[in-house]
Each structure stands twice: as C-alpha cells, then as structure tokens.
Amino acid sequence: MPQINYVDHSGTCTPIMVPLGDSVMEGAVANGVEGIVAECGGSAMCATCHVYVDPTFSALLPEMGEVEDTMLDLAASERHDNSRLSCQIRVTEALDGLVVRMPESQI
Template sequence: MAKITYVEHDGTEHVVDVPNGLTVMEGARDNGIPGIEADCGGACACSTCHVYVAEDWVEKLPAKEAMEEDMLDFAYEPDPARSRLTCQLKVSDELDGLRVQMPEKQI
C-alpha cells in the first residue's frame, strides 16, 4: 500500500492509502478525489486523468510509454517533464509518498 497525496488546483490536499495493484487514477476515483475525471475508465484513451508529478518523483517513476506520450498531447497545459496520466501509474510500495497535482481543468 502507498500513501499518495493528491493536490487539487486550488491547493487542497487529499492524502489517501492506495492498495498495491491499483492505479493512481483508481485511487483517486475510489476515494472521491476531485480533479481526476478518468472519462475512459483507465484505458489510456483520453487525457482526463492528467496530473503534474512532484519534481522529486519524476525520475522515480517508470518511463512513459508511447501511448501515454501521445495522449498527453491532448491534456490541458502538459509539462514535458512532470505530466503523467494517472491511469498509467501502477501503485506499489515504491510509490509511497508520491505527490501529484491536478491541472486547472481536464479537457
């Protein structure tokens, strides 16, 4: 299980325990975290679960696969270094302490 901090655009923080095996997106959905819409349900077919990963976590996460890179082109104000789709981040003990911030809106 990993403790993940989800930060809304206005700075409101939600710290939740997310079970291993789920995705960061599923952790947000299951805990009612606003700002992650996940319209496609986690199929990497939209960009509505886009977040900005805390800078100190960028290098700790697995590299983006081509499909995620392509979908980030449709995200609201993507950051080449920090933007990730939460449906592509599988939770494990190694993600304990992860901080993600939602963009102003999802498109």
C-alpha cells in the same frame, strides 16, 4: 498501503492510502477525489486523468509509453515535463508519499 497525496488546483491536499498495484487514477476515483475525471476508465485514451508528478518521484515512475505520450499532447491543460496520465502509474511501495497535482481542467 502506500499513501498518495492528491493536490487539487487550489492547493488542497487529499492523502489517500492506495492498494499496491492499483493505479493512481483508480485510487482517486475510488475515493471521490475531484480533479481526475477518468472518462475512459484507465485505458490511456482520454487524458482526463492528467496529473503533474512531484519531480522528487519522477525517477521512480515507469517509463512513459508512446500512447501516454501522445494522449498528453491532447490534454485539456498545458503539458509540462512532469505531466503523466495517472491511469498509467501503478502504485508500488517506492511511491509511498507520491504527490500528484491536478491541472486546472481535465475537459
């Protein structure tokens, strides 16, 4: 199982082993990681699972879809070049060690 490293706004890192095929958001919610609200449950309709992906992993992520791109424009915290919705990132072996940082606010 790949390890995903969730870093909250204060800098505290919570490493979680997330099953292959689950989303980064599902891994956070299942393990009580604070900072990912996930109001819509993973349908890319709320932007409350917004994360900043460590640039080292950017090339390993799936291409951003139009819906995700639109929702990130509506996120509560500032959008950056490395912003993604964690519900749209499926965990693969290649993402072992992925670091995602949570913004200051999701709502």
